[in-house]
Structure formats: C-alpha cells, structure tokens
Amino acid sequence: QQQVRQSPQSLTVWEGETAILNCSYEDSTFDYFPWYWQFPRESPALLIAIRPVSNKKEDGRFTIFFNKREKKLSLHITDSQPGDSATYFCAASVNPPQVVGQLTFGRGTRLQVYA
Amino acid sequence: EAAVTQSPRNKVAVTGGKVTLSCNQTNNHNNMYWYRQDTGHGLRLIHYSYGAGSTEKGDIPDGYKASRPSQENFSLILELATPSQTSVYFCASGETGVEEQYFGPGTRLTVL
8 A cells, every 4th residue: 555645647847837746645643744856867865845833845946735634745846947857756754763764755756847 | 975875886686696785874874774766666665774783674675684784884685686676776874853864876786
C-alpha cells in the first residue's frame, strides 16, 4: 500500500506558467513533509519542506500548500523556468527521534518546462 | 568537496555473485540510509543505521544485508545477486532532529 501518492506522474508547462504538483498521504502520524528534486543523472536534493503547524511554506517561486484535514499537500512553482525541469518527490516522516528521520517517498512527478 | 561518496559508481555483476556497495560520509551524521531507485517506484528504503554497529531493516530489505563498521562507512551487501536487483542505489546521511538527508551520487548496478 502506497503511503505517499503523487500526481500527476508527469507534467508539462510553458515558461512563465505555474506548475502544480500534488501529494497525498495515508498515515496521520506523518508530521514532516519535504519535497526533493532530482535533475537527470543527479542525486535527489532537498528543495523545500513543511510541518503541519503551518498550512503554507514559501521559498522564492516555490510554495507548499498543506491541508491536514484532507491529508493533502501541493507544490506550486510560479513563473516556471526551463531550469526547473526535474523529477519532484514528495516525502513524509514521523518526527524524529522515534524513527530516526526515516522518509517515505512518493513515486515522483516529472516536470518539463518548455521555453 | 562531496560529503557523501559512493563506490563503485557503476557495477556489472553476474547472477549468484556477491556484490558490495560502499558509502562514505564526512558529515559526521549519525544516520545513514540505503535506497534503490527504479522507474515508476521512486526511492525505496532498503536498510538504515543510526550509528556505528547498528543496522535496521527498511521497507524492502529482502535479499540485502547492511554493515555499519564506523560512523563514516555504511555498506550494502548482495550475497546472491539477482537480475531483479538491477537498479540505481543511493546512499544518504542525516542527523536525528534535522530531517534533511544528503544523498550520494548513486551506484548503477546491473545484474546479468
């Protein structure tokens, strides 16, 4: 059973548009939600993260919107750039130290931004 | 300078052979992780460790062993490699209480 689900599997937008990537989760004990991005032939790296005490987290053009009641979150990328083309992974964990920061990853959304 | 390194970067093995993937980190993090990444599956946790001498099973441990002989080193061992273990393997390190994980460059393993 997938604990963390992402949609869509792939997404194409034009430069300047807003890309919206969706994530949902099953386990209500999850309380930390990072997004990692991965460029082709590179390793994943942390992009932005949120805790359920907030329903929004911004970092430049990247914003996470969080809905605890519905167990859903989304990553919005405004003014998308070709350099944003990557695979985006939503992940979740239970607050350490109980489980050593163990992350459960979704299957990813591949974003392509065309110029 | 890269804080998490993996070796080898590429490996071709034969079915039934033994494969050892190595990971070294200079972050001085307590926690280390081994993931595999397959198209359509994202990253799946195989084994993890919260310090030298400890190893714990992740979500998909079958067919894999792990060893953490020191703070810096964490190995993944395939005693009897099978073609289904063909994948890209990532090692990561992280500190308890700080959830970010830092990934190595990955090892591409092909089992023929």
